[in-house]
Amino acid sequence: MTAKKLLGEILVNKGILSPVTVERMIALANREQKRFGWFLEDKGLITGHELSAALAEQFNMKHLTSIEQYSYPKELLSLITPETALEFNLFPLRQEGSNLLLAVTDPTDMRMAHTIAKNQGMTVVPAVVSREAFFAAFCKHYLGRQIQKPKGETVLIADDDKLTREMLKEILVSNGFRVLLAADGMEAYKEIVASRPQVVLTDKEMPNFDGFQFIKLVKAIHDLKSIPIILISDKTTDDDEARLFELGFFDFMSKPIKAVTLVSRVKRAMSVSGASVESAA
Numbered sequence: 228m229t230a231k232k233l234l235g236e237i238l239v240n241k242g243i244l245s246p247v248t249v250e251r252m253i254a255l256a257n258r259e260q261k262r263f264g265w266f267l268e269d270k271g272l273i274t275g276h277e278l279s280a281a282l283a284e285q286f287n288m289k290h291l292t293s294i295e296q297y298s299y300p301k302e303l304l305s306l307i308t309p310e311t312a313l314e315f316n317l318f319p320l321r322q323e324g325s326n327l328l329l330a331v332t333d334p335t336d337m338r339m340a341h342t343i344a345k346n347q348g349m350t351v352v353p354a355v356v357s358r359e360a361f362f363a364a365f366c367k368h369y370l371g372r373q374i375q376k377p378k379g380e381t382v383l384i385a386d387d388d389k390l391t392r393e394m395l396k397e398i399l400v401s402n403g404f405r406v407l408l409a410a411d412g413m414e415a416y417k418e419i420v421a422s423r424p425q426v427v428l429t430d431k432e433m434p435n436f437d438g439f440q441f442i443k444l445v446k447a448i449h450d451l452k453s454i455p456i457i458l459i460s461d462k463t464t465d466d467d468e469a470r471l472f473e474l475g476f477f478d479f480m481s482k483p484i485k486a487v488t489l490v491s492r493v494k495r496a497m498s499v500s501g502a503s504v505e506s507a508a
Contacts, residue, residue, distance in 0.1 A: 234264055237281045243273055262333075265449065268358075275357035279332065283355040286334040291354045294320065294330055295364040306347055309369045313420065314447045315339040316361050325349050330356045330364070358450055362420070372421040380497055381405045383424040385415035385441070386459070387433045391482070395428065398486045399493065412436025416444060419451060425500040426493055428480075431460035431467070439474060446475045455496035459484060 235249035244252075244267075256266040264282065267273045273281075276292065283290035303319050306327070312318060316332040317340055327349040329340055334355055344351040356364075366372045382404050386392045389410070396406045407422055409415035413435035419427060427445075431438040438458050446452045455477035460467075463481065471479050477499070478492050 231287060232285050234281055234285055237284055238267075238273065238277070241277075241281065243277055243281075248272070275359045279355045279357040279360070282334055286355070288334055289354040291320075291330060291356050292360055293363075294318065294356055294360055295367045299368050304368060307343060309365075310444065311339065311343070312365060312369060313444075316358065316449075317343070318356070318361055318364050320354065322349070326352050328352045328354060330354055330361060332356060332358050332361050362450070366421045370417045370421060372417065375422050379403075379405045381407060381422065381424040381426075382493055383407045383409060383415060383418055383422070383427045385409040385412065385418075385427065385433060385438075386430040387411055388430070391430070391459075395484070395489065398489055402490050404493065412438075412441045415441055419445060419454065420448075423451075423454075425454065426496040427454060427456045428459055428493075429456060431458055431463060439470075442474050442476060453500070455500050457492060457496060 235244070235253060238244045239246050239249055252267055252270070252272065253263060256263045259266070264278050268275055268278050280290050299319070303322055306319050307317055318330040319327060320330050321328040325348065327344050327347065329351050331337070331340060331353050332355070334353060337351065337353065340351050340353065363374055366374050380403070382399055384392050384395050384406060386395070387410055392408050392410070396408065399406050407418055407424055409418050411434040415427070415429060416436060418424070429438045429441055433441075436444065438460070442456050445454065445456065452475075456475070457478040457480060458471060458476045459480045459482060461482035463479070468479065477496055480488060480492060
C-alpha cells in the first residue's frame with residue numbers, strides 16, 4: 228500500500244509540528260538512521276496517539292485506540308505467535324470470513340502481516356494503533372498481565388537457580404534498587420515486556436530460552452532493544468565471550484559475583500539506560 232501524503236506534511240497540517248521542526252527532525256533522524264515517526268515519538272515531540280493517527284491518514288487505514296479493552300478468542304490469538312506478534316507489532320483483532328482485521332503499528336512494512344494471512348488463507352485488513360495500545364493489548368491478552376511502570380531503578384534478574392536470584396536480589400535491594408525475578412527465559416521475556424526494567428541480568432543457561440536466545444528476542448523489539456542486558460554465568464566458553472558483544476550484551480560477569488562488582492556494573496548500566504540514580508526507592 229502506497230502512502231498518499233508525507234508524514235511530516237500531515238503533522239504540519241494538523242498543527243502538531245511546524246515546517247521548520249519537521250525539516251530539522253528529518254535531518255536528525257536520517258543522521259541517526261532512525262525511522263522518522265518513531266524518532267519523533269521517542270524524542271517526545273509527538274505522542275504515540277498522534278503518530279498512529281497520522282500514519283492511518285497517510286496510508287488511508289482505520290485508526291483504533293484502546294484495543295486491550297475488548298475480548299479475543301484463543302483461536303484468533305493463535306493465528307499469530309507471541310514472538311511474531313512482539314517482533315512485528317501485530318495483533319489479531321477479528322476474523323470475518325476470509326478477512327483478518329489486524330492491528331499494526333507500522334503500515335510501511337506489511338510483509339509479515341501478508342505472509343501470516345497467506346499461510347492462513349486470508350486477506351489482511353490492517354488498522355493502525357499506537358505502540359502503547361499494542362503493548363497494552365499484547366500484555367493483557369497474550370501474557371495475562373497489565374503493563375506496569377517501574378518505580379525507581381528497577382533490575383530484572385533472570386536465573387533458574389533460586390539461591391543465585393535471592394543472593395543478587397539481596398545485594399541490589401540493600402543498595403536501593405527495586406528487583407524483579409524470573410526463573411527462566413520465558414518468565415524473563417514476559418517480565419521485560421510488561422514491566423520495562425531499566426537493567427536486566429540474565430544467566431547464560433536457563434530453561435525456556437537461554438541467555439543468548441533471550442537477548443535475540445529482546446533486541447528484535449524496537450521499544451525494548453535499548454535496555455542494557457548483562458550476562459552472568461559460570462559456564463562461558465571462549466567462543467561465548469567472543470559472541471557476547473556481537474549479540475548486543477551490555478556487559479558480562481562471571482559467577483561467583485562480588486557485591487561491589489554487581490553494584491558498580493548495574494549502576495553503570497543504569498546511567499546508560501537513562502535511569503536517575505536518585506530515583507531508587
